[in-house]
Amino acid sequence: MTQSAGAVAAQITRGTGLRAGIVVLVSIGLAVTLRLSGAPTGMPESFALVAIAVGFWALGVLPEALTGLLFLLGAVTVLGLEPAVVFSGFTTTAFWLIFAGVILSASTSKTGLSQWFAARFLKARFASLGYGLRIALIVIFASGLALILPSTLARVAVLLPLVIALCDEVGYRHASKGRAGIVLAAAVGTYIVPITFLPANLPNIVLAGALESLYGVTLTFGPYILLHFPVIGLVKGIALVIILTYLFRDDPVPDVAVEKSAEAQLSGPAIRLLAILGVTLTLWSLDFLHGISPAWIGLGAALLCVMPFMRITDLKAMPFNTAFPMLLYIGAVLSIGAVMTASGGGEALSRILVASLPLETSSDPVRLLSLMAVATLTSLATTMPVAPAMTAPLFGEIANITGWTVDAVAMSQVLGYATPLLPYQLPPLMLAIAMAGVTLGDATRVLLLLALVTTPITLVAAHFWWLALGWY
Secondary structure, eight states: OOOOHHHHHHHHHHHHHHHHHHHHHHHHHHHHHHHHTTOOTTHHHHHHHHHHHHHHHHHTSSOHHHHHHHHHHHHHHTSOOOHHHHTGGGGSHHHHHHHHHHHHHHHHHHHTHHHHHIIIIIHHHHHTSOHHHHHHHHHHHHHHGGGTOOOHHHHHHHHHHHHHHHHHHHTOOTTOHHHHHHHHHHHHHHHHTGGGSGGGSHHHHHHHHHHHHHHOOOOOHHHHHHHHIIIIIHHHHHHHHHHHHHHHOOOOOOOGGGGGTTTSOOOHHHHHHHHHHHHHHHHHHTHHHHOOOHHHHHHHHHHHHHOGGGOSOOGGGSOHHHHHHHHHHHHHHHHHHHHHHHHTHHHHHHHHHHHHSOTTTSOHHHHHHHHHHHHHHHHHHHOTTTHHHHHGGGHHHHHHHHOOOHHHHHHHHHHHHTOOOSGGGOHHHHHHHHHHTOOHHHHHHHHHHHHHHHHHHHHHHHHHHHHHHTOO
């Protein structure tokens, strides 16, 4: 006998309530344990609040935006932090670059530019490949783009419309397995491999800035990529291709209607948009010369797209009904770092982790594993871009304990930043999830499998590679 709709709804509600109860109880237990162990004031509460938010996001207890708003409300009322700090995620350049990306992506779809480009220049080569080679091609292209476009969010904003249009052209429909794998290849690939290119990701830039300001150490591109690309970028890139191919291999279902897109001519709005995007990409690539943040360049381009006199598109055509919850969610995630910093929880966590590790008596491989764990756990509590700022003040102390150089201690952290475990740690991935309709479950599965498969290989390879290069 089939269950009634009411019975099914009640069953789902009970399951959600059970998951919520478990998360809340674990978070309260964490706070009590920290309080009894003499943790600094503010740390137990901030940790419990972050644990509840992360648990709700990971288990899908509530819609992501609603969980984010509850986190922000708790930070103001429970932690007593200033609203300017709590809501600072909405003032970050990352947030506004994501906002601009939504408008630019919608504009390329509405004008038909992304479909025309995919059909005219990419479809023939892409369609002739098997699924695994398609994934590999996307990962390689997404990684290579980092060499000319240093902002991860900007790369995702450029890549996603093309990848989505390419999926439409080849026959991977919305919500299909094959489409999800290709989108994740672009979104994860453009972070996980370029983490080994010094200026290509925000955690790298924060780490380099902290090293220079605190210790007078200047990182350079050549030694950085030589140390990390063979053991991180190459290993994780290959593993990502294998994992995505295994999980999402799918046969496309070509649509006759889209096969005419290559024959169509570009419309006037599409030509004007192409000119705007060309200037935008040029300015993004040259930000080291003019110093203007990619966010403001992107926002300027987005505003041009919706200006009436440009006749490209308008605000009414923007997908704000779906983008608004996503923007609330991302703003809350981007505020986690500020909340943990202001409450003292982030630095306290780093110090507790370092103090609890047997760094003085351990062998170099164990130290490498331990310091990677510090970076990974800190980034879980504060997100990837904030984690380097939390751990950098401890590099000198760790160097004295281990006998390593400050440079080596800092480089060990990159192993952790290259191992995201949950999507909320990577704002660019969240943008891709929202824009392309990929589920959080699929993204989480890929990240966890990637970490599980590559961490042992990367650690062993890094140990011998560091020995060969004289970093120990």
